[in-house]
Amino acid sequence: MLAGGLRGALGLSRVASGERRTAAPHTPRCPADSAPSTSSSHLALDPAPYSSSCHRSRTSCIASTSSSSTGTTSTGSNNSGRASSPAGGITVPPAILTKSAVRRTSSPNSVIVHNLRLKLGSRDVKRPVLNGVDLQVRRGSLHMLLGPNGCGKSTLLKVLGGLLVPDSGLIDADQPSGFVFQNPDHQVVMPTVAADVAFGLGRYVLAEEEVTAAVRSSLRLVNMEDFMYRATHTLSGGQRQRVAIAGALAEDPKLLLLDELTTFLDREDQFGVLGAVKNITSERKDVTAIWVTHRFEELQFADAASYMENGRVVFTGTPDEAKAYMRKLGAPV
Numbered sequence: 275m276l277a278g279g280l281r282g283a284l285g286l287s288r289v290a291s292g293e294r295r296t297a298a299p300h301t302p303r304c305p306a307d308s309a310p311s312t313s314s315s316h317l318a319l320d321p322a323p324y325s326s327s328c329h330r331s332r333t334s335c336i337a338s339t340s341s342s343s344t345g346t347t348s349t350g351s352n353n354s355g356r357a358s359s360p361a362g363g364i365t366v367p368p369a370i371l372t373k374s375a376v377r378r379t380s381s382p383n384s385v386i387v388h389n390l391r392l393k394l395g396s397r398d399v400k401r402p403v404l405n406g407v408d409l410q411v412r413r414g415s416l417h418m419l420l421g422p423n424g425c426g427k428s429t430l431l432k433v434l435g436g437l438l439v440p441d442s443g444l445i446d447a448d449q450p451s452g453f454v455f456q457n458p459d460h461q462v463v464m465p466t467v468a469a470d471v472a473f474g475l476g477r478y479v480l481a482e483e484e485v486t487a488a489v490r491s492s493l494r495l496v497n498m499e500d501f502m503y504r505a506t507h508t509l510s511g512g513q514r515q516r517v518a519i520a521g522a523l524a525e526d527p528k529l530l531l532l533d534e535l536t537t538f539l540d541r542e543d544q545f546g547v548l549g550a551v552k553n554i555t556s557e558r559k560d561v562t563a564i565w566v567t568h569r570f571e572e573l574q575f576a577d578a579a580s581y582m583e584n585g586r587v588v589f590t591g592t593p594d595e596a597k598a599y600m601r602k603l604g605a606p607v
């Protein structure tokens with residue numbers, strides 16, 4: 275059980291039994307990197323997209339498209355920039371939906387991106403960062419994204435996670451998504467592991483038992499259940515990274531967006547984190563992980579890999595095919 279004090283710290287004092295977590299959060303774990311959430315699920319972007327409420331599944335996102343297009347959505351906005359649903363007093367993030375979203379629930383792909391374009395920069399001087407990205411990621415896979423510095427990997431992840439809004443293109447992605455960033459020190463913010471994993475659940479109306487169960491099962495998936503009551507400052511970098519992933523998992527994401535999680539880790543921690551993510555996609559067939567990395571040796575954990583150059587995906591294949599492709603480019607794979 276979580277300590278009573280923890281409940282208050284997490285803002286979980288309003289418990290209504292029988293109510294269940296129904297919000298569809300997009301989950302940036304790094305406060306410093308948090309941006310107004312625009313959960314991306316179905317983007318078929320005209321230059322001026324519009325927003326609406328977005329609930330858990332692909333299907334309901336599409337269903338809410340028609341109500342948004344007629345302006346009948348009941349979602350309002352709160353101070354944090356998130357939309358709030360009056361129905362259960364539960365906050366839900368805004369989503370960007372368009373009339374051209376296609377119902378595709380039977381697709382084996384968790385993510386389909388087509389001709390995605392985005393320019394970034396100042397208001398006066400922008401330059402293309404995503405130059406027509408096409409990408410398909412199978413549901414339940416661990417898909418690695420590689421490419422040289424500055425080719426657009428993190429930007430693509432941010433677009434998939436709703437942290438950036440593309441200028442044009444189509445995105446059809448399972449939701450909700452959970453984002454974990456490079457530096458665990460920016461993301462593991464609570465004094466104990468249990469409190470940290472439960473952190474994001476504070477915005478839901480949940481019974482204490484539900485919080486504890488979500489925390490425990492998330493920690494189990496990343497092989498950290500035995501650390502539940504440990505002080506976070508006693509953890510190694512890799513353990514902290516696994517706690518950050520568990521924090522994202524606790525909110526039941528369907529898409530995990532993992533941006534260079536092993537950059538600061540030694541080999542043991544690196545493989546511990548990779549093993550944890552592999553375990554998640556093996557055990558939870560409905561969860562897909564996109565893993566951005568520079569480290570070729572990590573390909574052995576991948577189900578598939580894509581290589582980006584100049585804001586485009588130029589190759590997608592099996593890990594072995596990806597290695598062969600990169601060897602041809604002269605990479606020391």
Ligand SMILES: Nc1ncnc2c1ncn2[C@@H]1O[C@H](COP(=O)(O)OP(=O)(O)OP(=O)(O)O)[C@@H](O)[C@H]1O
Pocket residue numbers: 394395396403421422423424425426427428429430
């Ligand atoms: N907010 C921004 N404003 C202007 N340019 C940006 C912004 N964010 C990223 N860029 C530029 O977009 C390009 C792609 O950046 P991104 O971080 O996506 O690359 P990356 O492939 O993840 O690189 P790395 O492997 O070094 O992390 C870079 O040239 C970067 O400088």
